[in-house]
Amino acid sequence: MKNEYLISQIHKKKSFLCVGLDTDLEKIPSHLLQEEDPIFAFNKAIIDATHEYCVAYKPNIAFYEAYGLDGWKSLERTMAYLNENHPEIFTIADAKRGDIGNTSTRYAKAFFETLNFDSITIAPYMGKDSVEPFLEFEDKHTILLALTSNQGAFDFQTKKIEGHELYKEVLSVSKTYKGSERLMYVVGATKATYLKDIRELIPESFLLVPGVGAQGGSLEEVCKYGITKDVGLLVNSSRGILYASTDMDFAEVAGNKAKEIQQQMAAELAKL
Amino acid sequence: MKNEYLISQIHKKKSFLCVGLDTDLEKIPSHLLQEEDPIFAFNKAIIDATHEYCVAYKPNIAFYEAYGLDGWKSLERTMAYLNENHPEIFTIADAKRGDIGNTSTRYAKAFFETLNFDSITIAPYMGKDSVEPFLEFEDKHTILLALTSNQGAFDFQTKKIEGHELYKEVLSVSKTYKGSERLMYVVGATKATYLKDIRELIPESFLLVPGVGAQGGSLEEVCKYGITKDVGLLVNSSRGILYASTDMDFAEVAGNKAKEIQQQMAAELAKL
Numbered sequence A, B: 001m002k003n004e005y006l007i008s009q010i011h012k013k014k015s016f017l018c019v020g021l022d023t024d025l026e027k028i029p030s031h032l033l034q035e036e037d038p039i040f041a042f043n044k045a046i047i048d049a050t051h052e053y054c055v056a057y058k059p060n061i062a063f064y065e066a067y068g069l070d071g072w073k074s075l076e077r078t079m080a081y082l083n084e085n086h087p088e089i090f091t092i093a094d095a096k097r098g099d100i101g102n103t104s105t106r107y108a109k110a111f112f113e114t115l116n117f118d119s120i121t122i123a124p125y126m127g128k129d130s131v132e133p134f135l136e137f138e139d140k141h142t143i144l145l146a147l148t149s150n151q152g153a154f155d156f157q158t159k160k161i162e163g164h165e166l167y168k169e170v171l172s173v174s175k176t177y178k179g180s181e182r183l184m185y186v187v188g189a190t191k192a193t194y195l196k197d198i199r200e201l202i203p204e205s206f207l208l209v210p211g212v213g214a215q216g217g218s219l220e221e222v223c224k225y226g227i228t229k230d231v232g233l234l235v236n237s238s239r240g241i242l243y244a245s246t247d248m249d250f251a252e253v254a255g256n257k258a259k260e261i262q263q264q265m266a267a268e269l270a271k272l
Helices: A003-013 A030-034 A038-050 A061-065 A068-085 A101-114 A128-135 A166-174 A194-201 A219-226 A250-270 B003-013 B030-034 B038-050 B061-065 B068-085 B101-114 B128-135 B166-174 B194-201 B219-226 B250-270
Strands: A017-021 A056-059 A090-097 A119-122 A141-147 A183-187 A207-209 A233-237 B017-021 B056-059 B090-097 B119-122 B141-147 B183-187 B207-209 B233-237
Touching: A003 A250, A017 A038, A017 A090, A017 A250, A030 A038, A038 A068, A038 A250, A056 A061, A056 A068, A056 A233, A061 A068, A061 A090, A061 B101, A068 A090, A068 B068, A068 B101, A090 A101, A101 A119, A101 A128, A101 B061, A101 B068, A119 A128, A128 A141, A141 A166, A141 A194, A166 A194, A183 A194, A194 A219, A207 A219, A219 A233, A219 A250, A233 A250, B003 B250, B017 B038, B017 B090, B017 B250, B030 B038, B038 B068, B038 B250, B056 B061, B056 B068, B056 B233, B061 B068, B061 B090, B068 B090, B090 B101, B101 B119, B101 B128, B119 B128, B128 B141, B141 B166, B141 B194, B166 B194, B183 B194, B194 B219, B207 B219, B219 B233, B219 B250, B233 B250
Parallel strands: A017 A056, A017 A233, A056 A090, A090 A119, A119 A141, A141 A183, A183 A207, A207 A233, B017 B056, B017 B233, B056 B090, B090 B119, B119 B141, B141 B183, B183 B207, B207 B233
Antiparallel strands: none
């Protein structure tokens, strides 16, 4: 998917919401466990209820891998369903991969070709030749971890390297990679004020912002410091939508929750 | 697997060789492509031919994921074969995962429980709470990326942070993690002289050393700077063994290649 198309979808839906599909058999409504593929059944119901209010879905790959072959099948079915019914929605493989060149190429094929995701999250630790194989794919996006929303972000990411914080070095150095126009970045919402500095280094790149809601970030703060003239934000919510109800009405409640966030986003977009 | 058991296997086999299972349908002998599961058929033949000479196998997970469900099945079959026939051999999921806590727990379950690997490689960028969920598993090991053997290692890993290189900060900080006695580290062999500094920070930890052979590192150099009284090394070879011949005799040639490396290792162990 091209950036321009994603931006047009954001304006059309008045939303930059990404729904994280962290589907957990221990948390989904128990009546779904009788289905042949409970994970897919849950995802399908969530997608049907929320697709009007979001522009992206982000399956968290760990949740599928944990169930082995069955989990991988559910992921394939979820992606097939999205690609067939909602090709206008941006898909993110939240996989946090990254390896030496020929291995990164394999991961890129797995997610961009076999599963047909529009994008994938990547850890930057191994540098240029671990990231560039992903950037070679036309109309696919690589979402590099910059500043994550967890406590461990302070172990390395916020420490000074080359005169500024490591996450800023990741932003600066990655801009020199071949195909860097296809880069987006993960920036946790729990540190919204950091977004001001980040925008000085990458004024236009799309940011995937986790941690609004359950993890404590505020949408208003994120927009105040991070929004650009072309929006440049995808704000993720997972648990807050998926498990808003764990009863028979889970899909309806998830849809209402997504709508509620979409309406807050519409208000922020109206300020542009 | 406990460290003591791994060390006893190294002394018994006079080998600290890890065979990397980077199984690639474009590189395996063409007669295997007629098999029902060519990847497993290749892995089984390689394991049968090399198991006497190595103490570890390291499937490179990307190579399996790239084939979707079929690849995942081949990985499951390979692990079932290893666990049944060679439970004495240490298994490494070369997966380079790492995510926020509840997600890392999922990856840990996928590799330690569902697939029953002894260990997994992990990227350190997200810090403590992305690593500790892996360290909770008794008799399982977490192999943290410290200094990798690719060119991109110079993008961030060797830059100074807190007064020393980032990879040293990873070593120092990770030592404070809960369960750090279950940590091992990836240290690329292309920089064997770095091993001297590394041994000052982690005098006893096991190091997984890729990059000997195809990537240019020397076994003698690695041992000179990296070996400890309890060996403390697992040296990996992938392509140099797997694809030494791509003809009908591939398994025999792979066995000979592994034996050749084992004999060099026996000579190094004799110096202890």
